[in-house]
Every structure is written in structure tokens, then in C-alpha cells.
Amino acid sequence: MKSLDQYLELARVAHGHLCAGQVLGVRLAMLGLRELGIDDPVAERKRIVTYVEIDRCVTDAVALVANCRLGKRALKFRDWGKAAATFVYLKTGRAVRIAARESSKQAAREMFPELEKDAGQQKAYAQLGEDLLCDKRWVKLTVQPEELPGFKGPRVVCEECGEGVNFKREVRRDGRTLCRACAGERYYEVL
Numbered sequence: 001m002k003s004l005d006q007y008l009e010l011a012r013v014a015h016g017h018l019c020a021g022q023v024l025g026v027r028l029a030m031l032g033l034r035e036l037g038i039d040d041p042v043a044e045r046k047r048i049v050t051y052v053e054i055d056r057c058v059t060d061a062v063a064l065v066a067n068c069r070l071g072k073r074a075l076k077f078r079d080w081g082k083a084a085a086t087f088v089y090l091k092t093g094r095a096v097r098i099a100a101r102e103s104s105k106q107a108a109r110e111m112f113p114e115l116e117k118d119a120g121q122q123k124a125y126a127q128l129g130e131d132l133l134c135d136k137r138w139v140k141l142t143v144q145p146e147e148l149p150g151f152k153g154p155r156v157v158c159e160e161c162g163e164g165v166n167f168k169r170e171v172r173r174d175g176r177t178l179c180r181a182c183a184g185e186r187y188y189e190v191l
């Protein structure tokens with residue numbers, strides 16, 4: 001595992017700027033990996049799956065340190081609006097959820113009252129003890145076969161729109177095989 005400073009530099013480049021979210025994300029991920037006994041996330045890249053719970057700055061840093069990418073199916077997004085992530089080590093089957101503590105914001109204000117909010121949080125999140133920064137919980141989490149990075153399954157074609165559907169995302173409805181959009185979950189309206 002690299003040092004906090006090394007990861008922060010990588011995160012700054014990848015994310016486009018250094019911010020409190022980067023510092024928080026790097027620390028959450030370093031803690032999660034350490035708890036799982038993972039010292040080299042690059043070497044273990046096929047055995048780590050990370051669930052993130054917010055689409056904000058913190059997630060970029062978590063994904064960077066845990067070396068998990070959406071396009072590799074190793075990064076899973078649960079849209080819960082929470083600064084938290086769950087790290088799963090497929091080799092051992094263990095999973096740990098790390099969540100930023102709500103009180104860490106107040107702690108940052110108290111540590112660096114003279115600094116602007118983000119600057120103060122950046123410094124505080126780098127220094128705060130783990131117990132003050134975040135909550136750690138061991139959790140039970142089964143990653144279903146079709147969720148695994150290396151899953152190979154049949155690709156089916158939606159009987160309504162003709163588009164291909166991978167990873168068992170099809171829906172059976174009234175004897176027909178449909179994609180989720182045609183089954184009623186469309187998030188857009190066709191013009």
C-alpha cells in the first residue's frame with residue numbers, strides 16, 4: 001500500500017483537484033483495505049469488490065485506492081447519498097463497511113477554525129484518528145455470481161426493443177424476455 005501522501009497526489013491528478021472528499025476517500029479506503037489484510041490492491045485487483053454509496057468526490061478517491069472501476073465490474077454504486085463504502089475481499093469472503101462519521105465535520109471546524117471549510121476539512125481528515133473520522137463495521141455480504149467481475153453468462157435479446165442484455169438483467173414478463181426498460185423501469189422518455 002502506498003502512503004497517504006502518495007495516494008493524495010494520485011487522487012489529485014485523477015480527480016482534477018485536491019479536496020476534502022479526496023482526503024476522506026483515501027483514508028476510508030486505506031482503512032478498509034488494511035482491515036481486510038490487503039497490502040497491494042493492484043496485485044489483488046481481481047479479488048476486491050467495492051460498493052460506494054454516493055456519487056461525489058469521496059467516491060473517486062475510494063475507487064482509486066481500492067483500484068476498483070465501474071468498467072471492470074469491481075465498483076458497485078448504491079445511490080444512498082452517504083459518504084461510505086463497503087470493501088469485499090473475495091479471497092476470504094470478508095467485507096467491511098467504512099462510513100464517515102457525521103461528527104468529523106464538527107471536529108474539523110474545531111481543529112482549524114481559522115481555515116475555510118474545505119481547507120480545514122482537508123487538513124483535519126488527514127490527521128484525525130480513525131475512530132473520530134469514521135465508523136467501521138464488519139458486514140456479511142454475498143456478491144452474487146452475476147455481479148462478479150469475471151462472470152460469463154449468456155447474452156439475451158429483448159423481445160421488445162431488440163437490444164442485447166448481459167449479466168442476467170433481463171426480465172420475464174407474460175412469457176416474454178424483456179430488458180428492464182421495456183419491462184417498465186425506463187429512466188428516460190423516448191421523444
Ligand SMILES: [Zn+2]
Nearest residue numbers: 019021022057
Ligand atoms: Zn472534489
Ligand SMILES: [Zn+2]
Nearest residue numbers: 158161179182
Ligand atoms: Zn427492451
